[in-house]
Every structure is written in structure tokens, then in C-alpha cells.
Amino acid sequence: MSGPKFNPDNKPGYTYELLADHFAGLIESGEWEANSRLPGERALAEEYGVALGTVRHATDILRERGLVITLKSKGTFVTKRN
Amino acid sequence: MSGPKFNPDNKPGYTYELLADHFAGLIESGEWEANSRLPGERALAEEYGVALGTVRHATDILRERGLVITLKSKGTFVTKRN
DNA sequence: TTTCATTTGTTCGTATGTATT
């Protein structure tokens, strides 16, 4: 069995960590711009073929790293850095 | 229906917070002694009539408060205090 | 060494509540 769509080869590491690193890369590369809102959790879950809770765990990590902030009922935003 | 068995009256506050406070009370009162292992997460979920995720959320809070430590495949233990 | 039970860790699915737009 191949696992989640985001990690069909079951590479080492937990899906939420790999996903957090992937998201961090999108921020680092500028594909996710500073101050922009991320796609919704359900949209991300759909896009990456993982569960809502997994996306949430990944964005929790981004928040801990200070890469994003989450505003209730608004969304998760890339933290502006200077 | 009235809600989870642990909070059938749906008192204000989330189940996981009420549960965390309840657990903290057990530690404070000494009913859960220092250095002792808590019942397993799944046993607690069964006992209080709540979901596993809710117990886990509650024990996460206890951990953040420094009241317990969790060792994988061993259990969650009341932090010894002096 | 292998097997087994226990416990935590992770992931999925689904539903409901609440707030914002």
C-alpha cells in the first residue's frame, strides 16, 4: 500500500512533518507570498490527499516556527518578514 | 442528548478543558500521586465517556502545564514536585 | 529469539458549532 497521496512512497518521516516542510518551502521560495492567506485547511487536505487533521498538524508546526499566523474564522497567513 | 458523559449538562467550556482541569484536580488532591502512571489514554476515554482525541488534548494541556510527562509506549506520569 | 499485550503516536473519516464575509 502506498499511503497518503502526498507521500505515496512512504518516505521516512511523518506526513504532517513532510507537509510542514513542503509548506515551509513554498513560503521560502515565495510561492506563498508574505501576508497572503494560505488555501483553506480543507482545500489543502483535498489538494494533497491528506486528512484535515494532518493539514492542521502541519500548519500548527508552521505557526510554532513563526512562519504563519492563524486568525480564527479568517484563515492562516504567511508571516511578513523583513 | 445532553453531550458527553463527562459533561452531560454542557456546562460552559470545552470538554477537553474541563477534563484537563479535572485531571489537574486529581493531581492536586494527591489522588493521582507524584511519579505514578495515569491510566492509559484509551482507558481514560472509556472511563469518562469521551473520545480518545479529547483525552489526548487534555493530557497535552497537562503536559504544557508541566503536571505530567509522557513516555511513548510507557505511559503518562505525574511529574514529581517538591 | 520470537511472540504477545499494552500504551502512545499517527492518520483517516465525519459531524457539529461558531464566527466572518
Next chain:
DNA sequence: CAATACATACGAACAAATGAA
């Protein structure tokens, strides 16, 4: 009112680590 989005909560299943038999 409807759509969007986060928060909470339920259930279920499998993985990983530990320790004992």
C-alpha cells in the same frame, strides 16, 4: 441567507516502541 474557515468532538484503524513471557 449562503459560503468560507477555524475549533471541537466523535469513531476507527494501523504503526511504533516497550517489556514481559
